[in-house]
Amino acid sequence: MGEDSTETFDLNTLNDQELTEQVHDDLYNGLKEEIVAATNIFLARGWGPDKVLNDALVEGMRIVGIDFRDGILFVPEVLLAANAMKAGMEILRPLLAETGAEPIGKVVIGTVKGDIHDIGKNLVSMMLEGAGFEVINLGINNPVENYLAALEEHKPDILGMSALLTTTMPYMKVVIDTLKQKGLRDKYIVMVGGAPLNDDFAKAIGADAYCRDAAIAVEMAKTLIAARRAAAR
Amino acid sequence: MAEGAETLLVIACGALAREIVALKRLNGWSDMAVECLPPELHNRPEQIPAAVQGAIRAARGHYARIFVAYADCGTGGMLDAMLETEGIARLPGAHCYEFFATAAVFAELSEAEPGTFYLTDFLVRHFDRLVIEGLGLDRHPELLPEYFRNYRRLVYLVQSANAELSAAARAAAARLGLAYEERRTGYGGLASSLGQIATVSLASTGLRRGPGAWPR
Numbered sequence: 001m002g003e004d005s006t007e008t009f010d011l012n013t014l015n016d017q018e019l020t021e022q023v024h025d026d027l028y029n030g031l032k033e034e035i036v037a038a039t040n041i042f043l044a045r046g047w048g049p050d051k052v053l054n055d056a057l058v059e060g061m062r063i064v065g066i067d068f069r070d071g072i073l074f075v076p077e078v079l080l081a082a083n084a085m086k087a088g089m090e091i092l093r094p095l096l097a098e099t100g101a102e103p104i105g106k107v108v109i110g111t112v113k114g115d116i117h118d119i120g121k122n123l124v125s126m127m128l129e130g131a132g133f134e135v136i137n138l139g140i141n142n143p144v145e146n147y148l149a150a151l152e153e154h155k156p157d158i159l160g161m162s163a164l165l166t167t168t169m170p171y172m173k174v175v176i177d178t179l180k181q182k183g184l185r186d187k188y189i190v191m192v193g194g195a196p197l198n199d200d201f202a203k204a205i206g207a208d209a210y211c212r213d214a215a216i217a218v219e220m221a222k223t224l225i226a227a228r229r230a231a232a233r
Numbered sequence: 234m235a236e237g238a239e240t241l242l243v244i245a246c247g248a249l250a251r252e253i254v255a256l257k258r259l260n261g262w263s264d265m266a267v268e269c270l271p272p273e274l275h276n277r278p279e280q281i282p283a284a285v286q287g288a289i290r291a292a293r294g295h296y297a298r299i300f301v302a303y304a305d306c307g308t309g310g311m312l313d314a315m316l317e318t319e320g321i322a323r324l325p326g327a328h329c330y331e332f333f334a335t336a337a338v339f340a341e342l343s344e345a346e347p348g349t350f351y352l353t354d355f356l357v358r359h360f361d362r363l364v365i366e367g368l369g370l371d372r373h374p375e376l377l378p379e380y381f382r383n384y385r386r387l388v389y390l391v392q393s394a395n396a397e398l399s400a401a402a403r404a405a406a407a408r409l410g411l412a413y414e415e416r417r418t419g420y421g422g423l424a425s426s427l428g429q430i431a432t433v434s435l436a437s438t439g440l441r442r443g444p445g446a447w448p449r
Binding site: 076 | 278279343368370
């Protein structure tokens with residue numbers, strides 16, 4: 001029998017490039033303690049929190065997202081990776097706040113009324129935050145009143161709605177129709193997501209975009225905000 | 234087609250195999266053939282439309298009628314879009330929980346507690362394989378709170394009363410940390426839908442009904 005492949009080694013012995021690649025591997029394998037250790041090592045080496053976030057964590061999760069989309073990874077592995085990334089972000093979040101960098105946009109996001117599923121929605125929230133968005137996460141089982149109150153209070157660029165159930169996804173239309181009735185629809189970009197949804201459904205209910213996964217949600221959010229700001233000039 | 238041959242094919246979710254075979258035997262639906270697709274599709278609904286379409290196309294020309302024993306099953310209308318192009322009907326409702334319980338009872342259960350995790354006879358029998366292993370909880374039990382933190386209760390929709398299954402369902406609830414309830418549903422909308430399609434099948438093909446063959 002050869003060497004034990006699970007034998008641990010000192011992450012400090014890796015150079016920056018090697019450590020970055022190691023973080024990608026460790027995220028892929030959902031190794032939370034290793035992600036925490038590597039994040040602290042990067043910071044001790046003088047990396048800015050935004051560089052650690054983008055080069056190590058977000059890029060690692062991007063790779064996880066691609067393999068999930070391609071059916072190589074499944075939900076348990078993505079959850080473990082997300083938990084590992086979350087642990088790294090807990091360290092970086094206060095440091096990012098100290099930098100005073102303006103968020104690139106603001107998002108109110110929540111799972112619709114009657115639906116208590118939040119794994120995908122929380123992953124999208126985390127990836128949006130990692131990409132520089134300010135995210136107000138309303139949690140689960142949100143009636144239209146919750147969305148309206150949050151839109152009024154936070155004045156976001158984007159409203160995101162999530163549903164996992166065929167029986168609850170029609171509620172998204174209730175929210176959008178209410179926005180229309182109140183003359184608020186055009187104030188916000190509306191993005192929707194969830195396993196049973198698709199582009200046709202998003203169009204039919206009057207959403208601006210359907211996002212199949214977290215990576216697409218981030219890119220879509222950036223694209224739609226840029227387009228809206230360009231149109232406003 | 235020779236008299237006595239199977240003229241109706243039911244393409245079914247593997248999770249309904251036992252129930253459909255029981256109904257077929259009970260009602261004497263001798264012209265009904267049943268083809269079941271893997272129940273693991275329950276966890277990968279995006280793959281259901283293609284799998285069902287493959288089965289439909291393979292069966293074309295071999296049966297006078299085809300019926301699909303799936304509900305929407307998390308396909309978000311994609312199954313219906315495919316079935317419309319094929320001209321095939323399916324079971325009503327969003328999923329097996331709904332057609333077993335009936336739409337009104339399921340709506341009542343969901344509204345009373347959105348955080349309800351449902352099991353059927355099949356899911357109780359295969360709880361370890363489809364729920365525990367399917368969610369990766371055998372390998373990563375630490376993920377249990379991630380999956381179930383928003384659930385409050387487990388409702389076992391009972392198709393066929395069985396003390397052993399009840400005990401297993403109760404144990405499943407305890408394992409997931411959920412309150413436990415049972416609802417006796419019988420075969421619900423599965424029985425009535427298959428009964429209708431079997432009746433139409435026999436009538437439209439002109440086959441004689443055997444003694445006691447009509448669904449009650």
